[in-house]
Amino acid sequence: MKTTIDKDDKKWEVAALMLLLANVVLIAIYLPSLADKVPVHFSVSGEADNWGSKHMLWVGPVLAFGMYLFMSYASRQRSWYILPKRSTHMEERFLLTYKMMRALKIVVMLFFIVLSFCLIRSAQGKPAAQALYLILILLFLVLTPVVYYTDKISKLK
Numbered sequence: 001m002k003t004t005i006d007k008d009d010k011k012w013e014v015a016a017l018m019l020l021l022a023n024v025v026l027i028a029i030y031l032p033s034l035a036d037k038v039p040v041h042f043s044v045s046g047e048a049d050n051w052g053s054k055h056m057l058w059v060g061p062v063l064a065f066g067m068y069l070f071m072s073y074a075s076r077q078r079s080w081y082i083l084p085k086r087s088t089h090m091e092e093r094f095l096l097t098y099k100m101m102r103a104l105k106i107v108v109m110l111f112f113i114v115l116s117f118c119l120i121r122s123a124q125g126k127p128a129a130q131a132l133y134l135i136l137i138l139l140f141l142v143l144t145p146v147v148y149y150t151d152k153i154s155k156l157k
Contacts, residue, residue, distance in 0.1 A: 012102040019109035020068055023061045023116055030120045031057060038123035048122065057119055064112035068105060075101035089156040096153050103145035111138045 031054060039048030040056050074080060075098050114134045121127070 009099070009102060012099075012106060016068060016102070016105040016109050019106065019113060020061070020064055023064055023109070023113045026113065026116050026120070027057050027061055030124075031055070034120070034123045038119065040119070042122075054123065057116065057123075060112050060116045060119070064109055067108050067112075071101055071105045071108065092156055093153050096149050096156075100145050100149035103149070104142065107138060107141045107145070110141070111135070114138055 034054045034057075036054055037051045038054045038057065039050070040052040041048070041050035043049045078094060118134070
């Protein structure tokens with residue numbers, strides 16, 4: 001059975017693509033002005049503990065693109081979902097799970113933008129102290145669509 005995409009789904013998809021593009025633009029704008037070596041990993045205390053080429057900043061957008069493709073593919077694979085075989089409302093359950101994956105794509109794309117932003121700020125020698133808080137907030141945001149859609153699915157009888 002083919003999954004239909006409504007107007008809201010298209011808006012979510014466009015938003016995810018725009019965030020992915022924004023990440024690429026962010027790196028493209030700032031990369032020329034950065035030093036050849038930039039911090040690419042940080043300790044728990046926030047101190048840079050690994051350095052690499054400034055071109056390593058492209059790893060984030062590449063991973064984001066890979067995640068986008070995987071989540072787009074996975075959201076359409078009905079056989080990957082563990083749904084009760086004899087349950088009623090199978091189509092509704094699948095569609096809610098499908099919508100949850102779309103919402104999660106937005107959060108994942110936001111996560112990669114924040115990560116790129118923090119790495120750029122650090123490479124510029126500016127403090128990225130709030131980076132930990134931003135990343136924690138984004139990780140919390142991952143739970144929001146999961147809890148919301150799981151609740152909606154559980155209410156289907």
